Amino acid sequence: MSEQVALTGNEVMSQxxxxxxxxVVAAYPITPQTAIVQTFSQFVNDGDVDxxxxxxxxxxxxxxxxxxxxxxxxxxxTATAANGLALMWEVLxxxxxxxxxxxxxxxxxxxxxxxxxxxxxxDAMGARDSGWIQLYAENAQEAYDNAIQAVKISxxxxxxxxxxxxxxxxxxxxxxxxxxxxxDEDVQDFVGEYHAENPLLDSENPVTVGxxxxxxxxxxxKMQQAVAAENVKDVVLEVAEEYEELSGREYGLFExxxxxxxxxxxxxxxxxxxxxxTAVDNLRENGVKAGLSKIRLYRPFPAExxxxxxxxxxxxxxMDRAETFSTTGGPVFADVRAALYDMGADVEAVNYIYGLGxxxxxxxxxxxxxxxxxxxxxxxTVEDRVxxxxxxx
Amino acid sequence: xxxxxxxxxxxxGGQGGKTASILLGKVAAKSGxxxxxxxEYGPERMGAPVLAYNRISEDEITLHCxxxxxxxxxVLDPTLLDVVDITEGVPADGTIVVNSKEDAxxxxxxxxxxxxxxxxxAYGVAEKEIGRPFPNTPMLGGLMKATGLIEFDKFxxxxxxxxxxxFAHKPEVIEKNLAAIKRAYQEVAN
Numbered sequence: 001m002s003e004q005v006a007l008t009g010n011e012v013m014s015q016x017x018x019x020x021x022x023x024v025v026a027a028y029p030i031t032p033q034t035a036i037v038q039t040f041s042q043f044v045n046d047g048d049v050d051x052x053x054x055x056x057x058x059x060x061x062x063x064x065x066x067x068x069x070x071x072x073x074x075x076x077x078t079a080t081a082a083n084g085l086a087l088m089w090e091v092l093x094x095x096x097x098x099x100x101x102x103x104x105x106x107x108x109x110x111x112x113x114x115x116x117x118x119x120x121x122x123d124a125m126g127a128r129d130s131g132w133i134q135l136y137a138e139n140a141q142e143a144y145d146n147a148i149q150a151v152k153i154s155x156x157x158x159x160x161x162x163x164x165x166x167x168x169x170x171x172x173x174x175x176x177x178x179x180x181x182x183x184d185e186d187v188q189d190f191v192g193e194y195h196a197e198n199p200l201l202d203s204e205n206p207v208t209v210g211x212x213x214x215x216x217x218x219x220x221x222k223m224q225q226a227v228a229a230e231n232v233k234d235v236v237l238e239v240a241e242e243y244e245e246l247s248g249r250e251y252g253l254f255e256x257x258x259x260x261x262x263x264x265x266x267x268x269x270x271x272x273x274x275x276x277x278t279a280v281d282n283l284r285e286n287g288v289k290a291g292l293s294k295i296r297l298y299r300p301f302p303a304e305x306x307x308x309x310x311x312x313x314x315x316x317x318x319m320d321r322a323e324t325f326s327t328t329g330g331p332v333f334a335d336v337r338a339a340l341y342d343m344g345a346d347v348e349a350v351n352y353i354y355g356l357g358x359x360x361x362x363x364x365x366x367x368x369x370x371x372x373x374x375x376x377x378x379x380x381t382v383e384d385r386v387x388x389x390x391x392x393x
Numbered sequence: 394x395x396x397x398x399x400x401x402x403x404x405x406g407g408q409g410g411k412t413a414s415i416l417l418g419k420v421a422a423k424s425g426x427x428x429x430x431x432x433e434y435g436p437e438r439m440g441a442p443v444l445a446y447n448r449i450s451e452d453e454i455t456l457h458c459x460x461x462x463x464x465x466x467x468v469l470d471p472t473l474l475d476v477v478d479i480t481e482g483v484p485a486d487g488t489i490v491v492n493s494k495e496d497a498x499x500x501x502x503x504x505x506x507x508x509x510x511x512x513x514x515a516y517g518v519a520e521k522e523i524g525r526p527f528p529n530t531p532m533l534g535g536l537m538k539a540t541g542l543i544e545f546d547k548f549x550x551x552x553x554x555x556x557x558x559x560f561a562h563k564p565e566v567i568e569k570n571l572a573a574i575k576r577a578y579q580e581v582a583n
Contacts, residue, residue, distance in 0.1 A: 006422035006430075118434070138455070171457050175431035176415050178422040274455035360459045 002180040002247070009140040009172035010035035012179065013079070013105050013165075016147040018043045019187035020103075023074035023194075026054035026065035030084040031117045032169040033107040037079060059084035063091035070100035071209045073199025075151070077102065081169060082109035085123045089130075095162045096131025097225065098210055101154035101194075102162040104132075105147060108270065108321075109169040110357045118358020119169040121270065125322040125331045131225060133163040133232055134299040136269040138255075141179035143167040145249060146296075148182070151191045152239045158231040160197075168271040170358065182247060190246055229300040236297050253302040255294040256309055258284060262291025264373035265310065267336050268319035269295040272354070272361055276319075279366035290370050295332065303339035310340060315348040315373040319389075321355045329353070329386040348376050354389040365390050398542065399460045400447035403479050404469035407439045409529030413467070414445035416559075417533060417542075420551035421449045424543055429454055442477050449542065467536050468492060469515070469528045480506045490539045490581065492516065492528045497583045511539040513581035522573035523566065530570040534577035545578060 007015070014036045017025065025044075027037045044053040052069075056062040062078050069076035080088060085106055095102050106124050110116040124134060135150060137143035143165060150163040167173055182190075198207045213221060233253060240251035255273075258280050259265055266276050273294040283290040293309055310316050318337070320330020328334070333351035340347050352369055355361050369389065376382055400417070404410025411432040418430030429448040435441075446460040462482040471493040473479060483489065487508040491500050492515035501510040513535040515528035523530075530552075537548050552574060556567045 004422070006419045006428060139457070168457075170434055171431075174434065175429055176418045177454075178426075178428050271457035274457045277455045362458045362461070363456070 002182050004178060005181055006176050006178045008174055008176050009143055009167050011039060012140045012144045013147060013167065014039035015181055016144045017077060018049055019184050020151055020191055021049045022051055022077045024052045024069035024076040025078060026056055026062045026069065027078045028056050028059050028062045028084060030081050032109055032173045033079050033081040036105060059087040060091060063088040066102050067091060067095050067100055070102050071098060072201045073196035075194040077104065079105040081107040082111055082123045085127060086111060092127055092130040092132060099160040100162055101160055103150045103154055104164050106164045106166050107169045107173045108166055116357040119171050120356045121321040124164060124166050128299050128331055131161065132299065133161055134166060135163060135296055136166045136298055138271060138273045138294060140172055140177045143172060144179065145247065148187055148190060149239045149243050153235050155194055156235045159228050159235050161228055171271045186246055232300050233302055251296065253297045253305055255296065257292040257294060259291035259293060259309060261289055263289040263314045264370055265291035265293060265313050266317050266319055266369060267293045269298060270321060272319065275361060275363055276366050279363050283367060283370055288370060301335045306336060307339040307343040307345060310347055311343055311345040313347050314377045317369045317373055318349060318351050320351060320353050323353050323356060348382055350382055351386045352389040359390050361390055396451040398449045398465065399463040400465040401460055401463035402445040402467050403473050403477060404443050406441045406443050408469045409527055410443055410445045410469055413529040413533055414447050416552060416555050417447050419555050420548055421543060423551045424547055426451060427454045442473055465540055467532050469532055474503060480504055488540055490535050492532055509583055511535060511581050511583040513577050515577060518573050518577045518580065522576055523569045531573045531577035534574035535581035538578045538581045
């Protein structure tokens with residue numbers, strides 16, 4: 001049983017959290033995530049969930065309390081955005097390094113300064129190496145589905161790593177879209193009960209969490225964490241299969257849109273991939289063999305699978321909604337290009353940084369990217385490897 | 394996406410343009426259509442010109458860019474005509490509905506717009522039916538008449554459900570808003 005609803009991304013995310021019914025939520029509000037925390041705290045107040053809600057005085061404390069709750073054996077969640085995520089920084093690493101399966105919606109927003117509340121991925125991209133799994137969504141439906149699947153991915157015994165469930169600020173979080181919600185009991189059955197392996201509060205079997213770990217064992221523990229990250233891809237696919245049985249909606253590591261016979265393609269993540277689908281459709285009508293690869297699992301990065309999907313293209317444009325100031329392109333570009341290099345694929349790869357601070361990206365602008373790719377194929381020349389799309393100069 | 398209809402709402406901060414777009418979206422969704430409803434978030438100041446949008450389609454909507462060529466425009470405050478180009482991007486066969494005491498012909502000339510122009514005194518309707526000058530729900534009624542986006546009976550049933558949810562703690566205003574929608578539907582003219 002599922003229900004058709006029309007809700008904002010934030011409302012949908014708070015519904016997912018209500019249905020997951022975590023033991024503890026510790027959170028601090030920040031635009032554009034505020035409505036998640038606000039709505040969820042109403043559920044707590046109305047007795048719709050069994051959650052212990054901890055309003056904190058900062059995101060550093062929110063993540064710290066979530067870590068404490070998770071270490072104690074609770075299923076714990078929080079949510080944040082932008083500078084809130086930045087303030088969590090040191091504790092993000094403690095969560096992943098302590099192998100705590102926390103699930104956190106991140107409503108992607110530009111980092112200050114200059115101060116800006118709108119969407120880009122500079123917040124989550126900055127945290128891409130923090131040991132958290134990162135899932136990205138095209139729309140509110142996917143954000144909802146990712147949140148529910150994330151619980152099961154994170155809590156898998158072969159994984160035990162926290163997950164950021166990313167959703168584009170305002171574009172998704174504040175827009176009403178129609179989608180399907182699962183029945184409460186189906187979500188409950190799907191996520192099941194969480195039984196921590198070594199909970200801090202099990203006084204019969206006392207354990208120490210977070211002790212000093214020096215030259216003798218720190219490296220081994222990091223190695224275990226790296227192995228867990230290696231396991232993520234398989235678990236994401238297993239969970240997706242199980243979720244498809246429940247919801248009828250198909251998920252993978254990434255989505256291939258008209259990629260099979262494509263000659264030129266775009267690789268992107270987040271809400272822009274929806275706009276890109278329209279660009280692909282328009283170009284296909286005009287005989288251009290255009291395709292799209294929409295990344296869902298960005299961390300850990302499914303390099304081989306993505307390279308394989310792109311290997312037969314003639315040219316590919318990677319879209320980044322974050323500037324690294326490395327002068328060598330955005331983070332997704334670096335990963336995709338390295339993956340293509342490792343595969344020995346003969347595909348020209350270029351990078352477009354777009355949409356910073358919420359700058360709109362229109363269908364025609366994405367079409368222009370495909371036109372650039374066609375020109376690269378035709379002339380066999382790349383004039384600008386890294387470009388900024390939709391910016392005034 | 395041949396079936397895609399895009400709507401732009403012009404209002405002033407505090408007038409309920411965002412709410413109107415969300416109500417329209419939710420009612421259209423209930424009637425089985427795919428929808429989006431989203432405001433443009435700039436600096437939010439009471440009284441400043443603001444925008445909100447709808448996309449309504451029989452097909453799945455994947456677009457996540459701004460609406461730049463709406464075929465339907467609703468203007469919640471007549472003074473906006475002097476400060477905002479409300480015809481921007483609107484195709485020549487588009488429809489514009491303006492909250493104004495003036496008749497449609499006068500506004501059409503003022504806008505220098507070829508398409509379909511309708512006016513309704515939404516402030517007057519709201520004063521009569523709700524007792525306060527909220528133009529957003531009357532404008533929904535006017536929009537239904539001018540565009541036929543949703544069959545009016547279905548729209549009324551749908552909007553009642555949404556108003557019941559929205560005003561669960563203020564049920565006395567539900568009937569008044571419904572009456573305002575019906576009156577605007579009757580009074581709007583082109």
